[in-house]
Amino acid sequence: MIKDRKVSFSGIQPSGNITLGNYVGALRNWPSYQDDYDCVYCVVDEHAITVRQDPAKLRHHALELYAQLIACGIDPEKSILFIQSHVPAHAELAWVLNCFTMFGELSRMTQFKEKSARHADNINAGLFTYPSLMAADILLYQTDIVPVGEDQRQHVELTRDIAQRFNGVYGDVFTLPEAVIPTVGARVMSLQEPDKKMSKSAENENSYILVMDTPDAIMRKFKRAITDSDATVRKSPDKPGVSNLIDIYCAATGMTVEEVERQFEGKGYGEFKPAVGEAVVEFLRPVREETERLMADKGELERLYRQGAEKAAAVAARTLTKVHKKLGFLPR
Numbered sequence: 209m210i211k212d213r214k215v216s217f218s219g220i221q222p223s224g225n226i227t228l229g230n231y232v233g234a235l236r237n238w239p240s241y242q243d244d245y246d247c248v249y250c251v252v253d254e255h256a257i258t259v260r261q262d263p264a265k266l267r268h269h270a271l272e273l274y275a276q277l278i279a280c281g282i283d284p285e286k287s288i289l290f291i292q293s294h295v296p297a298h299a300e301l302a303w304v305l306n307c308f309t310m311f312g313e314l315s316r317m318t319q320f321k322e323k324s325a326r327h328a329d330n331i332n333a334g335l336f337t338y339p340s341l342m343a344a345d346i347l348l349y350q351t352d353i354v355p356v357g358e359d360q361r362q363h364v365e366l367t368r369d370i371a372q373r374f375n376g377v378y379g380d381v382f383t384l385p386e387a388v389i390p391t392v393g394a395r396v397m398s399l400q401e402p403d404k405k406m407s408k409s410a411e412n413e414n415s416y417i418l419v420m421d422t423p424d425a426i427m428r429k430f431k432r433a434i435t436d437s438d439a440t441v442r443k444s445p446d447k448p449g450v451s452n453l454i455d456i457y458c459a460a461t462g463m464t465v466e467e468v469e470r471q472f473e474g475k476g477y478g479e480f481k482p483a484v485g486e487a488v489v490e491f492l493r494p495v496r497e498e499t500e501r502l503m504a505d506k507g508e509l510e511r512l513y514r515q516g517a518e519k520a521a522a523v524a525a526r527t528l529t530k531v532h533k534k535l536g537f538l539p540r
């Protein structure tokens with residue numbers, strides 16, 4: 209396919225409210241590509257059902273997430289912003305790619321291992337083949353870059369392997385994508401167990417900050433964040449809790465680690481933790497307030513997501529038609 213500009217694609221699951229980790233690791237970086245890339249961003253509801261979802265909540269979260277992406281700065285007129293299940297080509301290409309993805313490759317995926325441990329009563333085939341659907345998302349749009357947090361690097365690398373395998377048999381059908389991972393905030397950790405990533409599916413709500421949390425909740429959670437007995441504000445591998453708070457403070461203020469350490473030299477956690485809380489409240493405030501404003505006009509959001517699906521379907525159909533032809537499927 210001949211493209212005028214390179215393509216940026218990314219997706220996020222509407223499996224709950226989004227966290228500070230999602231925002232810092234991924235969402236806040238997406239709008240910056242809009243001037244130089246053709247951007248395609250997607251609420252991946254089909255991925256979300258690999259674990260059980262309550263239908264009413266899923267509907268709410270998908271719409272709210274769509275609004276949040278706009279609130280983060282994605283312009284639905286400039287970028288293609290849509291809901292995955294509205295574009296059937298994703299599920300169709302995923303099937304094809306399943307036939308080019310190896311059992312051994314899927315077995316090695318960290319996210320599959322973690323989720324199957326957490327949902328031991330529901331290790332369904334969708335959870336296992338999830339990376340083939342993700343590869344379909346990316347490859348349908350002839351994507352060059354995939355802005356994601358560190359935890360998705362492995363899935364993007366597998367996507368490249370699948371694309372290469374397919375291209376090896378049928379010629380240059382897919383562009384090979386590359387993960388783009390931020391230098392600050394690529395892996396925001398849990399506030400309660402700083403050896404684990406901050407996740408919206410964690411049980412203890414003090415372990416994560418939600419973009420929609422009230423300022424009071426944010427302050428409370430940071431005050432309760434796990435630190436250590438050596439009360440110095442210094443980044444170090446043996447101080448994972450404090451190191452995570454320093455990284456969060458850097459992400460929220462744009463300061464460097466050295467600047468933060470200097471600012472809090474000789475000061476304890478009693479001063480540092482509320483300062484992180486306040487910085488994060490101000491950092492998230494515009495997104496929360498804009499999301500609330502957008503959610504007041506659901507009709508407009510529906511108009512935008514329909515328009516997004518139409519634009520996405522037109523691009524996706526070109527790739528899918530080419531794939532079907534290469535495979536030897538009779539034309540429709």
Ligand code: TYM
Pocket residue numbers: 217218219220221222229230231232233234235252255341342345346354355356357358359360363393394395396397405406407
């Ligand atoms: P998801 O919905 O879990 O997360 C969305 C984005 O947020 C990033 N992220 C984090 N970054 C830093 N620190 C954290 N604690 C943290 N938690 C999450 C993720 O890396 C991701 O970029 N499989 C994907 C969704 C997906 C996708 C795609 C992404 C489906 N199709 C195609 C890119 C391209 C996922 O589960 O992300």
